[in-house]
Amino acid sequence: MTRVRRVLAPNPGPFTLEGTNTWVVGDGPSVVIDPGPDDAGHILAVLDETEGVGAILLTHRHPDHAPGAARLAEASGAPLYAFRPEEGEQRLVEGQVVETGVVRFRTVHTPGHTADHVSFLLEPDGFLFTGDAVLGRGTSVIDPPEGDMAAYARSLQKMVDLEPKTIYPGHGPVIFTPRGKLEYYVRHRTDREQQVLAALAEGKQRPEEMVPGIYGGEVPPDLYPAATRSVLAHLLKLEREGKVARTGRAKDQRFLKVTPRECERCGRPAAPGSRYCPRCGLAALQEGLPREARD
Ligand SMILES: [Zn+2]
Ligand SMILES: [Zn+2]
Numbered sequence: 001m002t003r004v005r006r007v008l009a010p011n012p013g014p015f016t017l018e019g020t021n022t023w024v025v026g027d028g029p030s031v032v033i034d035p036g037p038d039d040a041g042h043i044l045a046v047l048d049e050t051e052g053v054g055a056i057l058l059t060h061r062h063p064d065h066a067p068g069a070a071r072l073a074e075a076s077g078a079p080l081y082a083f084r085p086e087e088g089e090q091r092l093v094e095g096q097v098v099e100t101g102v103v104r105f106r107t108v109h110t111p112g113h114t115a116d117h118v119s120f121l122l123e124p125d126g127f128l129f130t131g132d133a134v135l136g137r138g139t140s141v142i143d144p145p146e147g148d149m150a151a152y153a154r155s156l157q158k159m160v161d162l163e164p165k166t167i168y169p170g171h172g173p174v175i176f177t178p179r180g181k182l183e184y185y186v187r188h189r190t191d192r193e194q195q196v197l198a199a200l201a202e203g204k205q206r207p208e209e210m211v212p213g214i215y216g217g218e219v220p221p222d223l224y225p226a227a228t229r230s231v232l233a234h235l236l237k238l239e240r241e242g243k244v245a246r247t248g249r250a251k252d253q254r255f256l257k258v259t260p261r262e263c264e265r266c267g268r269p270a271a272p273g274s275r276y277c278p279r280c281g282l283a284a285l286q287e288g289l290p291r292e293a294r295d
Contacts, residue, residue, distance in 0.1 A: 002026050002103060002125050004168060007046045009036035011064055014223065017137060017171040020064045022046050023129055025122065026103035029054030029078070033120060033129050034170060035068035043071050053078035054100025057092075059131025059170060060117040083109065084116040092118055110159065112152020113140050119159065126165030134159065134181065136172020139188055143229040149189070149237040156186050196234045197257065200244065205254040207231040242272025 002025060009020040020036040029052035036042055046068075047053075053076035058066050061084060073080045080089045081098060092098075094109040098120075106121040113132045120129040132140055133155060142149050160182045167175035175181045192214070199210040207228045215227045235255045238244035248254045261270040263277035271278050 005049050007049055009042050011037050016064050023168055024049040027051045029101050031055045031103050033057045034059055034065040035072045038067040043068050055098055056080045058082040060114045083118045110155035112155045114146050128164035129168045131170040134169055136169045142233040144233050144236055147233055149233040193234050200257040
């Protein structure tokens with residue numbers, strides 16, 4: 001089994017837990033995932049754990065994961081890989097294999113926390129390095145417009161399908177029961193969505209009005225602003241699915257639940273803004289119905 005060591009960055013906080021986990025994987029040479037903040041002492045501690053660095057991988061470019069990478073690349077001479085590379089860095093794409101010595105990683109694009117977020121599957125150990133997509137404790141922050149709840153839901157399913165044996169998160173403890181953890185994450189998002197829909201049904205229209213009812217017992221009030229962003233992420237996903245409509249200007253956005261229409265032909269839910277479900281809409285188009293009958 002490949003050896004994995006954690007070097008904890010000195011940046012604890014409400015969103016980083018004990019600090020960022022910098023992962024040192026394999027030996028002769030090692031691969032370093034997420035060097036963390038640009039902290040000279042931390043980068044030295046990372047170098048102490050390695051027997052030469054073969055590659056540096058970034059899960060995403062947030063300030064708690066990426067800025068130390070340039071310093072580590074300079075000190076070690078190792079190539080730096082990122083989904084959104086900067087000058088002199090290597091570009092990662094979905095499915096790309098990065099191989100150094102005995103270590104072989106597959107890149108898995110897992111957007112949602114950010115659009116550029118990737119996870120790394122260590123084959124054949126089944127170790128998945130998830131950055132901020134899955135945390136050792138608590139749940140991931142989805143903050144629009146960078147964060148995208150619909151993309152995140154798809155990424156969670158993608159990670160379930162990979163059937164990892166162990167998850168090495170960007171923050172918090174190693175996860176030895178990945179299936180249970182990922183199922184909890186999926187359930188958590190579905191439950192939240194139901195809570196947001198229930199709040200809309202009660203007549204609440206703004207994300208900040210919904211937060212105390214949804215998060216009341218779970219998070220202290222100083223984390224309400226972050227929770228508000230998460231509720232907004234759910235509302236934007238529901239808007240795209242045609243279940244919610246948005247009104248008002250940027251500063252005073254309001255959301256309203258859309259009562260679903262039934263398809264006039266088959267009774268299944270109609271597509272947003274249409275009298276028909278997608279299938280009957282297509283049939284109507286092929287039958288050459290006049291345009292006004294399809295609006
Ligand atoms: Zn992040
Ligand atoms: Zn992070």
